Amino acid sequence: xxxxxxPAQAAQLAAIQNPPxxxxxxxxxxxxxxxxxxxxxxxxxAFILDILIVFGTLLAIYFVLAITLISSRGSGGWLFSAxxxxxxFIRSFYFxxxxxxxxxTTPGKRAMGLRVVDxxxxxxxxxxxxxxxxxxxxxxxxxxxxxxxxxxxxGGWGLLLTLVWMGIFVLMPLFNRDALRVGDMVAGTWVxxxxxxxxxxxxxxxxxxxxxxxxxxxxxxxxxxxxxxxELQTLExxxxxxxxxxxxxxxxxxxxIIARIGWPDEEPDIDRFLNDFYTAxxxxxxxxxxxxxxxxxxxxxx
Amino acid sequence: MSAVEANxxxxxxxxxxxxxxxxxxxxxxxxxxxxxxxxxxxxGLAKLETRELLSLPILYRAALSSLSVARSISLDQxxxxxxxxxxxxxxLLVYGGRTNALAAMGNFLRFTLPGAVRKAGVxxxxxxxxxxxxxxxxxxxxxxxxxxxxxxxxDSMAAGRGxxxxxxxxxxxxxxxxxxxxxxxxxxxxxxxxxxxxxGMLAFALGFAFGAPTVLLLLINGLTLGAFAALYVSRGLxxxxxxxxxxxxxxxxSAIVLCGAGGLMLGAAVVFPGDYTRLVNLGRVGRRAAVIxxxxxxxxxxxxxLEGFGRQLILHTPTRYMVAAATxxxxxxxxLRSGRQAR
Numbered sequence: 001x002x003x004x005x006x007p008a009q010a011a012q013l014a015a016i017q018n019p020p021x022x023x024x025x026x027x028x029x030x031x032x033x034x035x036x037x038x039x040x041x042x043x044x045x046a047f048i049l050d051i052l053i054v055f056g057t058l059l060a061i062y063f064v065l066a067i068t069l070i071s072s073r074g075s076g077g078w079l080f081s082a083x084x085x086x087x088x089f090i091r092s093f094y095f096x097x098x099x100x101x102x103x104x105t106t107p108g109k110r111a112m113g114l115r116v117v118d119x120x121x122x123x124x125x126x127x128x129x130x131x132x133x134x135x136x137x138x139x140x141x142x143x144x145x146x147x148x149x150x151x152x153x154x155g156g157w158g159l160l161l162t163l164v165w166m167g168i169f170v171l172m173p174l175f176n177r178d179a180l181r182v183g184d185m186v187a188g189t190w191v192x193x194x195x196x197x198x199x200x201x202x203x204x205x206x207x208x209x210x211x212x213x214x215x216x217x218x219x220x221x222x223x224x225x226x227x228x229x230x231e232l233q234t235l236e237x238x239x240x241x242x243x244x245x246x247x248x249x250x251x252x253x254x255x256x257i258i259a260r261i262g263w264p265d266e267e268p269d270i271d272r273f274l275n276d277f278y279t280a281x282x283x284x285x286x287x288x289x290x291x292x293x294x295x296x297x298x299x300x301x302x
Numbered sequence: 303m304s305a306v307e308a309n310x311x312x313x314x315x316x317x318x319x320x321x322x323x324x325x326x327x328x329x330x331x332x333x334x335x336x337x338x339x340x341x342x343x344x345x346g347l348a349k350l351e352t353r354e355l356l357s358l359p360i361l362y363r364a365a366l367s368s369l370s371v372a373r374s375i376s377l378d379q380x381x382x383x384x385x386x387x388x389x390x391x392x393x394l395l396v397y398g399g400r401t402n403a404l405a406a407m408g409n410f411l412r413f414t415l416p417g418a419v420r421k422a423g424v425x426x427x428x429x430x431x432x433x434x435x436x437x438x439x440x441x442x443x444x445x446x447x448x449x450x451x452x453x454x455x456x457d458s459m460a461a462g463r464g465x466x467x468x469x470x471x472x473x474x475x476x477x478x479x480x481x482x483x484x485x486x487x488x489x490x491x492x493x494x495x496x497x498x499x500x501x502g503m504l505a506f507a508l509g510f511a512f513g514a515p516t517v518l519l520l521l522i523n524g525l526t527l528g529a530f531a532a533l534y535v536s537r538g539l540x541x542x543x544x545x546x547x548x549x550x551x552x553x554x555x556s557a558i559v560l561c562g563a564g565g566l567m568l569g570a571a572v573v574f575p576g577d578y579t580r581l582v583n584l585g586r587v588g589r590r591a592a593v594i595x596x597x598x599x600x601x602x603x604x605x606x607x608l609e610g611f612g613r614q615l616i617l618h619t620p621t622r623y624m625v626a627a628a629t630x631x632x633x634x635x636x637x638l639r640s641g642r643q644a645r
Binding site: 092127185 | 378
């Protein structure tokens with residue numbers, strides 16, 4: 001990092017340059033697609049949302065049944081069987097039901113933009129969905145019922161052991177690279193961010209003065225030869241960045257480029273300058289790519 | 303415009319970059335695919351009309367090909383990212399679940415479930431062996447010294463049935479008539495089902511810890527059962543006891559054995575990964591084991607019906623044995639024969 005840039009700017013640049021939690025899957029057509037893992041926090045929130053829906057639904061059903069019971073005054077045999085069956089099915093198969101019907105999402109996951117996907121890249125099959133949700137029995141419901149019954153067998157030490165044992169299962173997503181929970185391991189799935197990307201205007205056509213305007217600044221081939229693809233795409237990110245202090249960031253970047261390529265003019269219009277430099281550099285690098293030369297970054301010798 | 307000589311300032315080219323014209327040419331197709339994806343976002347493929355459905359794979363492959371081209375000629379990062387996202391979403395739609403629920407269920411019952419059970423033969427045998435071992439040990443120990451009964455059977459489960467109980471009261475439990483309390487039987491049955499199914503799923507899920515908890519659970523269940531049997535046999539009620547137990551036990555114990563087998567499969571997958579990494583192997587085996595456990599949940603349902611209704615309404619011991627034998631033969635026939643024919 002340049003000594004002149006502030007730590008805040010350095011952090012912002014680093015955030016732009018390093019996308020988090022990226023993995024890749026290979027489609028049956030043989031094209032490798034990059035995917036982003038769901039953040040552990042987002043998954044926890046999605047799960048809490050789902051659990052609230054489950055308990056809310058159960059409570060509502062119990063309420064209705066209780067009203068019916070009071071008003072009917074009859075023997076409540078069928079009512080109790082209804083309660084047992086309904087709570088069992090909702091509790092055990094809520095997740096599996098939605099993940100099967102909604103292509104790997106539940107209401108909570110959908111709210112957080114998450115999705116269950118087969119780790120090997122194949123279709124998400126029913127047995128995988130069932131497997132990953134059966135494991136919730138030890139990840140969630142067993143610890144929950146043990147905590148509610150205030151400790152396991154064997155007093156204090158027993159409780160401690162129980163907590164450690166449960167902790168291993170419950171906290172499994174924290175202990176592996178891909179944030180897999182036990183259910184994901186057993187089913188061969190993982191939870192990804194549902195891909196969404198907007199197609200933004202082409203920067204080479206979107207000069208600040210409008211696409212029709214001629215470029216104001218011109219660069220020599222020697223000036224374009226300095227940078228590589230990495231620098232070009234970092235510049236693209238900076239130009240697409242839309243935050244409060246973008247102007248400062250751009251000024252800093254422009255200052256560095258001017259110093260590096262030896263630009264004679266001291267004070268160009270920063271936005272126009274960066275955009276023209278981006279377009280010229282991209283044209284230069286893409287032309288080289290057509291001839292089979294891919295210059296990775298400014299240190300790449302070719 | 304002529305080729306650019308070195309060191310000469312070049313004004314912005316009047317023609318487009320190659321990547322820009324490529325984008326302009328292909329963009330309408332991407333937008334069409336995007337619209338289809340948006341339409342199918344909530345309801346899946348069912349939301350699409352026939353015409354749209356037919357164009358989906360074509361647009362999907364076109365997007366993949368655009369992505370490959372963009373990766374090789376375009377340095378516009380946003381276009382590449384957009385295409386990756388678009389292709390990813392289309393991939394999930396095209397290769398996501400697309401089964402008709404009813405057909406899937408039929409397929410599951412006819413082929414998937416019995417097939418998975420047949421493939422797991424070794425584990426089922428092992429699971430059955432562990433359960434039987436528990437029964438025999440519990441039986442022999444309790445028969446030799448009645449005090450063992452208290453170690454194997456918890457107070458809540460014994461519910462007053464212990465070595466100190468009178469033979470007549472023990473006998474009465476076996477032949478409790480449920481005909482006058484019919485409406486409560488359904489509650490009893492559904493409680494049994496949800497409870498047993500939960501314990502079965504637990505036995506499966508615990509297998510993840512190298513299978514040890516599953517083995518323990520099977521053994522403990524066996525010990526309890528053996529201790530009960532010993533108590534009744536020591537009072538000369540053995541014949542009636544096994545009829546009382548097996549009328550639903552033939553189904554329920556089989557389901558327990560299946561859940562145990564699922565747990566053992568998970569444990570074995572972790573301990574002996576074979577040619578795969580542990581994680582990959584767990585993913586392969588876990589799915590098959592889960593299928594077996596779902597089968598066991600279905601069996602628990604029937605077992606609860608037999609326990610909640612059948613046992614309270616059928617008080618004749620030979621009939622109970624006949625029901626037990628019939629259900630056992632039925633399950634075996636299903637597991638061994640179903641789905642063997644060509645698909």
